[in-house]
Amino acid sequence: MDYNFSEIEKKWQARWAKEKPFKAENNSTKPKYYVLDMFPYPSGAGLHVGHPLGYIASDIMARYRRHKGFNVLHPMGYDSFGLPAEQYAIQTGQHPALTTQENIQRYREQLDKIGFSFDWDREVRTSDPEYYKWTQWIFIQLFNSWYNKESDKAEDIKTLIAEFEKKGNSAVNASCDEGTKKFTALEWKAFSEKKKSDVLMHYRIAYLGEAYVNWCPALGTVLANDEVKDGVSERGGHPVERKLMKQWSMRITAYANRLLEDLNKIDWPESLKESQRYWLGKSVGTSLRFQLKNSEDKIEVFTTRPDTIFGVSFLTLAPEHELVEKITTAEQKNQVTDYITKSKNRSERERQAEVTKVSGVFTGAYAEHPFTGNKIPVWIGDYVLAGYGTGAVMAVPGHDSRDYAFAKNFNLPIPEVVQGGDITKESYDAKEGKLINSDFLNGLEVKAALKNSIEEIEKRGLGKSKINFRLRDAVFGRQRYWGEPIPVYYKNDIPYVLAENELPLVLPEVDKFLPTEDGEPPLARAKNWKYKGEFEYELTTMPGWAGSSWYFLRYMDALNDKTFADRTLSDYWQNVDLYIGGSEHATGHLLYVRFWTKFLFDLNHISVDEPAKKLINQGMIQGTSAMVYRVNNSNKIVSAGLKNNYDTTSIHIDVNIVENNVVNVEALKKWRDDFANAEFELEDGKLLAGSAVEKMSKRWYNVVTPDLICQKFGADTLRLYEMFLGPLEQSKPWNTNGITGVSGFLKKLWRLFYQNNTFTVSEEEPTKAELKTLHKTIKKITEDIERFSFNTSVSNFMICVNELGEQKCNKRAILEKLILLVSPYAPHIAEELWESLGHTESISTAPFPEFNEAYLTEDSFIYPVSFNGKTRFQLDLSATLTAQEVEKIVMENEQISKYLEGKTPKKIIVVPKKIVNIVI
């Protein structure tokens, strides 16, 4: 019987669906192992061959751990709220729920065909009210909490109110909005309901606040920082502008330091940790006040270089800085107003694109140098960001390249205060050298000067040392339809959250998925959608990252309608042991999920404060695009090798009609109308295509689906081949050049069990050689899996099968162990052969073979004998010989003299069972 993959795979996929051998136990004496995959957004395009790469790796791990006696949690679900389904709904009127449902179905079919061992009984969908009920519940907890810097954790807002009632807010050390005013207990008690609500908003972790946001007019919504790339929206590429808006936000900044510190305790790739560190952007510096001349006001700046204080030659404020209007003199008024209008209207994109272009304007105002008393001009410039630090900088052009460019452009003085550079050419930013022109700091090294200057600044009460983070609070409201409704209603203009028993607040039906005529979000279209029929609900919905910030917890207890996850279960499952996902979520999802995990930990709802112990980034599988070359102003297509003879334009064509760079011309003619009657100029009778490595995308017609490969070669081949392509973490372009090698391997494996088309397995005792082949393989495969080196496993399987083929081995004792090894990688063929061997239970929980060192010990070792490091010949010697004995035998060998050239060896190095090196 030949290896019939399609029949076998269909059979086992049906069996697994029915018998559920991959069900994770909630009550088990086995050790637990939690393997999680990246949460997929079910897009309309379906899966391409790049998506399953990580899923295959994690599935191998899950199956391996089951063999090793673990209770494995390996779930899958869908991040099913999001923009694409909604954009599609706007265009077609089709409800996003419907589109989402269809897409999920397609995903499921594709996933099933690859033979993953997911526990589908735990499937979650973020757009399911049974799921988002708990997303809303977590929002309510966030709303009802504040961050206590003393205990360094989130606490119930009630403890804060109690404190206000006792002592007001002056003794409270909380993460709160800048500029929150002080009040006494008496004042607090006298505040109106509305005023109290407003004050508490400055403290809540989920809060309604005014902030500059990324407004995307084309999408009609605000976006979080990580959803904006190069000044355009990540989804769709629409321009984004800055706008001051009242928005629901998350006080993630309260967690900045813990998010940073705890990176040290998780096993994540260094590059990913580094981008989180950078995004969090901790910087230690000093805040420092400059007194304005002829004014009561002071300008507060933040600097990391207080040592260069004597090098300050001007101050720069962000155009949005609150003092700008107040301090601008009459004669500068027009210029300043012009500049502010100009920089406001400039999109973020323009602003970023013109980074090298210096712009700014003088306000006419002067400040006083805190040490020298010198007059310092105050400028505004949009290289200073309103949202960072204090929105104002002390400019030290001699030692800061941005200030330098500004000073050069406007002819401002550039004093030198640190020796070591040539400031006539460029600024000297390095933190090295001796201080000069700096009064009491003169002669000190930068490091000492830093310490000294801070002490002096604090002593004189000019400022104090301060830690700043680049991280901003995350905007949480979206002016969109397809997301979780925020469980808030308004009574007398005061926001209230719903009670737990009123959840879920179900997404209402609307007639259109667009904003209303007066610019309100789509939810304003919902008829009679009011709390208790009376109070307005919040009209924005949650962002895409809300549901994905806690899904790993829901898998532990997916069907619970009493709580988001039962505490005994979350205590048992703890957190994810292995997460495999792409690096593109480094500064978005993977920060938010850490934030929510820490928050739930603080409130004692879970016992872990990190979502995943170990994380691996799988590389991206790029597409290999194919193109043909059309001679300009004609309908002639020329083969790639001839394109330089003409003036041509390249046109992307479907990669699925190209094989080994040769275009199937008939298929091409059918593929697009304008090729139907084109003229073709071939080389060697073939139309060769050009190729390029690009992102796999519909746009480039280079998408290859796993379905196609499963149909042609089978899921087991697909799984093995994706692993065989190279190391998991490495990005690589997709090509099927080597796939026949992998499918050939499975056929060879199959044939070990068959003779003359009959299943034939011998019960004989295996030979020493056969045992050695097997145990060598057990050892290698175990090591490979443990270090996630799946590509080398595939090679080792091939070597093993080749050797057993040569040994003509068909002994049960060997083959039974072999297919157990193969089973995590190619589960269908393994189940089938396992059954043929007479087993009635699924192979999936059979114990993994253990290797026995005794079978691997060699009696002899072939020593390479080298002279000055160059290998000249080999000697087969007993493995038990000592170094001295080896040396003696080698030196007595007749081949030695040929290479010694009559000289006496200076030194002889013998490393037992490694090498012999003779130095002459």
Place this chain on the structure above:
RNA sequence: GCCUGGGUGGUGGAACUGGUAGACACGCAGGACUUAAAAUCCUGUGCUUUCACGAGCGUACGGGUUCAAGUCCCGUCCCGGGUACCA
């Protein structure tokens, strides 16, 4: 610019703590079976040189450490990914 990962045959890639570089696979060449093809099997395959035995050169480039370097150290170049006025 900064942070990261990488550079090994015609190709994808092996080489775990320094110890025979190129495992395994593709491709290519030759052969067997076949009327023929597919499938399968066998042999060869880093480059140069040699009928052959062999010799020389080889892990981006230039140095260094070592008996021994793809692997460790210093410098340079190139490619991929991330990020960007964060004071």
